[in-house]
Amino acid sequence: MTKIVYGVSGEGSGHSSRAAVVAAHLESLGHAVKIVTYDRGLRNLQARFDVIATEGLHITSVDNKVSKRRTLRDNLQRLPEGRRKLTVLKETVFKGFAPDLVFTDFEPMTAYLANHYDLPLVTVDNQHRLRYMHFPCPSELKKDSVLTRNLIRSMIPRPDVSLVTTFYFGEPLNARTFLFPPILRETVTALKPGNQGHILVYLTSGFESFIELLRGFPRERFIIYGQGNDRKERHLWFKKPSRKGFLADLADCKAVMATAGYTLITEALFLRKPYLALPMRGQFEQAINAFFLQRLAFGQALSSPDPSSVAEFLYHLPEFEARLEDYQAEDNATILDMIDRLTADGGALAQDYHRQRVGA
Numbered sequence: 001m002t003k004i005v006y007g008v009s010g011e012g013s014g015h016s017s018r019a020a021v022v023a024a025h026l027e028s029l030g031h032a033v034k035i036v037t038y039d040r041g042l043r044n045l046q047a048r049f050d051v052i053a054t055e056g057l058h059i060t061s062v063d064n065k066v067s068k069r070r071t072l073r074d075n076l077q078r079l080p081e082g083r084r085k086l087t088v089l090k091e092t093v094f095k096g097f098a099p100d101l102v103f104t105d106f107e108p109m110t111a112y113l114a115n116h117y118d119l120p121l122v123t124v125d126n127q128h129r130l131r132y133m134h135f136p137c138p139s140e141l142k143k144d145s146v147l148t149r150n151l152i153r154s155m156i157p158r159p160d161v162s163l164v165t166t167f168y169f170g171e172p173l174n175a176r177t178f179l180f181p182p183i184l185r186e187t188v189t190a191l192k193p194g195n196q197g198h199i200l201v202y203l204t205s206g207f208e209s210f211i212e213l214l215r216g217f218p219r220e221r222f223i224i225y226g227q228g229n230d231r232k233e234r235h236l237w238f239k240k241p242s243r244k245g246f247l248a249d250l251a252d253c254k255a256v257m258a259t260a261g262y263t264l265i266t267e268a269l270f271l272r273k274p275y276l277a278l279p280m281r282g283q284f285e286q287a288i289n290a291f292f293l294q295r296l297a298f299g300q301a302l303s304s305p306d307p308s309s310v311a312e313f314l315y316h317l318p319e320f321e322a323r324l325e326d327y328q329a330e331d332n333a334t335i336l337d338m339i340d341r342l343t344a345d346g347g348a349l350a351q352d353y354h355r356q357r358v359g360a
Contacts, residue, residue, distance in 0.1 A: 002031045002343045005099040007054075007110025010039030014263030015105045015125070018165070018183045022103070022124055023049055025336050031343055034097055036089060036110050052093055054085045054109055089113060101347040104156060111156045118358075120350035121159045122342060124183075124335075126262045127152055128162045130285065132177040135170040138291060144284040160353040161342060163335055167266050168292035176353060180335040181328075182266035187243075189331060191251040193271040198223050198237075200249050202258035203278070210257075210278065211236070216307050220314070222257075223249050255317055257310075260286035260301070265293060270329045274320035275299035276313045297323045 006023055009015040016037065023033050023045075035041075035051045045051050086109055093099070094113050102114035106125045114121040129135065130145070131152045137145050162177045169179055201224040203210060214222050214236060222236050229240040239245060250256070256268045260279040268275050276299055277290035290301035299320055300313045342350045 002101065002345075002347045003097060003099045004031055004033050004343065004347075005093055005097065005102045005110055005114075006033055006035045007102065007104040007107030008035055008037040008041045008045065009106040010037050010041035012261060012263075013040050013044060014261060015107075016041040016044040017185050017263060018124065019105050020045060020048065021183050021185060021332060022336070022339060025332075025339065026343065029340065029343070032097075034093055034099070036093065036107060052089065054089060054107075085109070086113075101343070101350045104159075106156065108155045111159070115158055120161075120347060120354035121156075122350055123156055123159045123162045124165070124339075126165045126182075127285065128156075128159070128164045128177070129166045129168075129170075129179075130288065132162050132173045133164060133166065133170045133179065134173060135168065135288070135292075136295070137288065141284065141287055141291070144287070148284040158357065160357050161350060163338060165266075165335065167269055168296065176357070178338060180338070181330040181332075182262075182270070183332050183335060184267065184270055187247060188267050188270060191247060191271060193273070194252045195254050196252040197221060198249070198253050200225075200246075200253040200256045200258070200273075202226050202246075202256070202264060204259055204280065207278075210305060213305060213307060213310060217310065217314075223253070225249075255313075255320075256299075257313075260290040260293070262289055265289055269298060269324070269327055272321070272324040272327060272329070274313075274317050274324065276310070277301045278305060279303055298327065 004026060006019060008019040019035065023035060026033050033049065035045055035049050036054050037045060037051060038054050042051060042053055089109060090113065094117050099119060101120040101122065102110050103122050103124055104111045106127050111121055131149050160176065164177060164179050165182045166179055167182055172179060198221045201222050203226045211227060218235050220235060224236060224238045225241065225246055227238055231238045250267065251271060253273060255274045255276065257276040258264055258278065260277040265275060275293055277293050279286035279290040279301065281303065293299050294301040297320065302309050
């Protein structure tokens with residue numbers, strides 16, 4: 001048995017969805033896993049796993065644009081509680097539980113404590129594509145690319161092994177980085193895709209400008225999540241949050257229009273749904289996700305949507321559908337096999353990578 005601390009970012013649901021797959025697999029092999037997370041990660045994981053609550057970073061947006069002022073203010077307000085939670089983690093988890101190694105899905109407290117206690121650190125996320133994978137980058141995003149790479153370095157210092165999930169494959173930049181297809185939930189891989197003719201729309205709260213734009217397409221039927229409770233307005237059907245309902249609507253849609261979050265893009269690609277990506281302004285990862293999606297011709301990226309660009313996406317749906325027939329949808333077997341190797345025998349292989357990195 002290997003004792004593992006698993007830090008999981010609570011910003012959005014993608015991190016916790018991925019971690020749930022990995023943690024359940026680790027436990028099925030008899031390993032002991034303590035998850036450290038917050039916010040949505042806490043809500044999504046605490047009923048099923050041994051979870052310790054921490055404090056974490058949050059991004060605040062207004063009309064699909066990152067609000068730097070509100071993001072800074074909200075995170076500064078969390079600092080005192082963050083210091084208290086860090087002390088608790090040291091005493092109850094890293095000293096009391098005494099892990100053999102640390103996994104992190106972009107959660108910084110566990111990453112820093114892994115370094116502090118000289119423990120192997122394994123990242124399992126999509127963010128490290130942007131630090132440890134070579135990829136084409138539009139000239140207008142190069143400055144943000146450098147800033148994002150430095151941010152990732154500051155958030156997750158000195159990982160020993162990086163297991164990177166990605167739908168766009170470049171070359172790894174070191175021998176300790178391994179690229180894998182996206183980790184998908186069983187509830188997604190079990191879906192049988194169909195086409196009921198609707199377009200699934202998922203937006204962050206407050207993106208009213210795009211809703212107004214959709215009112216100009218009365219021949220289409222839009223099912224919209226993220227904008228309040230159930231109601232119908234002609235060809236717009238607003239639905240309240242529902243994990244089961246959302247997945248059913250995803251499986252049966254003819255296309256997706258949504259922010260450029262990694263998890264939804266990868267689930268849509270698995271089901272071979274054309275995707276209109278609306279990257280949150282000021283968030284580089286969403287911008288590069290949208291760029292990758294368009295470069296692969298699986299959909300279209302719109303930073304400033306207008307009626308003509310939405311109409312163009314709808315016109316080209318048959319071309320996107322044809323291109324998606326070649327998408328290589330894979331299960332989680334390859335990355336779980338690597339995780340098995342890293343965690344076997346008390347994490348012996350992860351310990352080897354750690355010794356190689358620190359030069360011991």
